[in-house]
Amino acid sequence: MKKLLVLFAIAFLTLSSLAACAPKAEVEEEPTGYELALVTDIGTIDDKSFNQGAWEGLKQYADENSISYKYYQPTEKSTDAYVAAIELAVENGAKVVVTPGFLFEPAIFIAQDMFPEVKFVLLDGFPQDGTYTEFRIEENVYSVFYAEEQVGFLAGYAAVKDGYTNLGFMGGMAVPAVVRFGYGFVQGANYAAAELGITVNLKYKYLGGFGPTPEYQTEAATWFQGGTEVIFAAAGGAGNSVMAAAEANNGKVIGVDIDQSAESTTVITSAMKGLGISVYNALADYYAGSFKGGVSVSLGVDVDGVSLPSDFSRFATFTEADYTAIYEKLVADTDGVRSNIKKDTDVASAKELPVTNVTVEVIE
Numbered sequence: 001m002k003k004l005l006v007l008f009a010i011a012f013l014t015l016s017s018l019a020a021c022a023p024k025a026e027v028e029e030e031p032t033g034y035e036l037a038l039v040t041d042i043g044t045i046d047d048k049s050f051n052q053g054a055w056e057g058l059k060q061y062a063d064e065n066s067i068s069y070k071y072y073q074p075t076e077k078s079t080d081a082y083v084a085a086i087e088l089a090v091e092n093g094a095k096v097v098v099t100p101g102f103l104f105e106p107a108i109f110i111a112q113d114m115f116p117e118v119k120f121v122l123l124d125g126f127p128q129d130g131t132y133t134e135f136r137i138e139e140n141v142y143s144v145f146y147a148e149e150q151v152g153f154l155a156g157y158a159a160v161k162d163g164y165t166n167l168g169f170m171g172g173m174a175v176p177a178v179v180r181f182g183y184g185f186v187q188g189a190n191y192a193a194a195e196l197g198i199t200v201n202l203k204y205k206y207l208g209g210f211g212p213t214p215e216y217q218t219e220a221a222t223w224f225q226g227g228t229e230v231i232f233a234a235a236g237g238a239g240n241s242v243m244a245a246a247e248a249n250n251g252k253v254i255g256v257d258i259d260q261s262a263e264s265t266t267v268i269t270s271a272m273k274g275l276g277i278s279v280y281n282a283l284a285d286y287y288a289g290s291f292k293g294g295v296s297v298s299l300g301v302d303v304d305g306v307s308l309p310s311d312f313s314r315f316a317t318f319t320e321a322d323y324t325a326i327y328e329k330l331v332a333d334t335d336g337v338r339s340n341i342k343k344d345t346d347v348a349s350a351k352e353l354p355v356t357n358v359t360v361e362v363i364e
Contacts, residue, residue: 033093034070036062036283039085041101042077042210049236053258053275054100054123060276061283068093079130082107083114090115096286098279099123102175106130112138119291121282123275124177126296139293144278147300148177149341150330151271152184152232153191154301154308155254157326158269159230160192160200162318164252168203168228169350170220170242172210172235179344181234181256181271186353186360187341193357203228204350205363210236220245230254230268243267259309268314274305301330301338 038045038058045055055071062069072089074081082104089097097118099108102125109127112120120141127143128135137143159167169185171178186202193200203223207216220231220242230252233239239256246253246266255263255270278299285291299305307327312320330338342353351362 034068034089035093035095036067036069036098037089037092037094037096038069038071038098038100039082039089039104040071040073041082041099041103043237044073045071047237048260048263049239049257050100050123050273050275053273054098054279057276057279058098058283061280065287070094077103079106079110083110086111087114090118094118096121096283098282099125100275101125102177108141109134109136112136112141116140119286119293121279123278137294137296141294142282142292143296144282145296145298146177146273146305147298148180148234148271148273148306149184149187149343150300150338151273151306151308152181152234153188153330153341154184154306154323154326155232155269155271156185156188156190157192158188158308158315158318158323159232159254160189160196160198161322162268162315164229165193165198165200166202166227166229167200168220168223168231169205170216170231170233170235170238171206172238173208174206176344178206178234181232182350183342183344183347183353185232185234185271186350186355186358190353190355190358191337198357200358201361202358203361203363207235207238210238212237212239212241214241216241217245220251221249224249224251232256232271234271239263259311261309261311261314265314269308269312272307272309274299274307278305301327 036058038055040051043051045051072085074085086097098121100123104122105125105128108120108122109129122141122143126135127137167189169182171182189200216238224245231242232254233242234256243253243264243266252268253266255267257273260270261267333339347353350360
């Protein structure tokens with residue numbers, strides 16, 4: 001009996017030794033974390049608009065520097081959901097969190113205190129308490145705005161110089177960035193019309209949302225059928241509804257935020273923000289030890305913060321030389337052309353813009 005027990009013991013020890021020596025290469029370890037994070041708003045990272053532009057900048061920097069990264073999509077459109085997504089990103093190891101859009105203002109107002117060791121890049125927003133009563137930015141937040149009125153101006157100018165005299169503006173909602181796009185578009189069209197000595201008609205409306213709907217497509221189709229030649233769609237995903245209407249009615253579209261020419265052949269140009277380069281530069285500053293925390297900046301033509309795409313092939317007569325001339329005029333502020341552009345805080349409505357060569361029809 002004792003011999004049998006000894007044999008069992010030897011067998012057990014032998015098996016244990018073999019198991020301990022077994023190769024472990026087949027066991028996959030979970031990643032330890034994601035150093036860079038982006039939290040989307042109500043859209044996705046492939047929305048061909050704001051989220052995508054920011055994501056591409058983060059992804060480019062991370063890939064070039066072999067840094068782990070991940071995006072997080074909140075469960076709903078609410079401050080609580082945004083904060084929860086940020087918290088998850090931090091739990092997963094995020095050192096820098098990028099949040100694109102004004103919807104994140106209250107969430108960053110909270111998160112900057114919850115996670116003082118984490119850096120936040122807030123695009124198109126400034127931390128506020130959700131009631132626009134208290135505004136506060138801490139040293140771990142970099143707030144980036146864009147001069148939408150300047151690139152809206154360029155888009156309106158290009159459209160009229162290219163021969164369009166019946167324009168439309170469809171903004172998603174009357175939030176500051178969209179308002180600035182619209183006001184700039186009207187004034188740029190007016191500037192070109194004054195140069196040409198003509199009058200331009202312009203329909204102007206805020207749709208009420210940023211997602212594509214059959215209703216938005218139907219309204220855009222009605223505009224095109226009524227004589228509108230080109231619509232500037234500063235409306236996020238709702239712009240795809242405008243593009244669909246343009247495709248069915250021989251219309252043209254001006255895209256927004258990023259170059260949207262790949263979305264539809266009807267897109268003649270786009271009013272772009274330097275979203276990707278802004279995020280890329282912010283990350284580069286962080287890793288260089290010079291993160292611009294505690295400040296808010298507005299990026300315009302003087303720092304290549306806004307622009308039209310470099311491809312002018314979908315214009316009939318407007319050329320790169322024409323664009324360069326007006327762009328440089330804005331940069332130099334020749335004759336006050338840039339400083340005189342009215343922004344969202346200057347007038348209460350597009351009907352009040354000081355234009356002489358554009359007839360604006362505001363549709364409520």
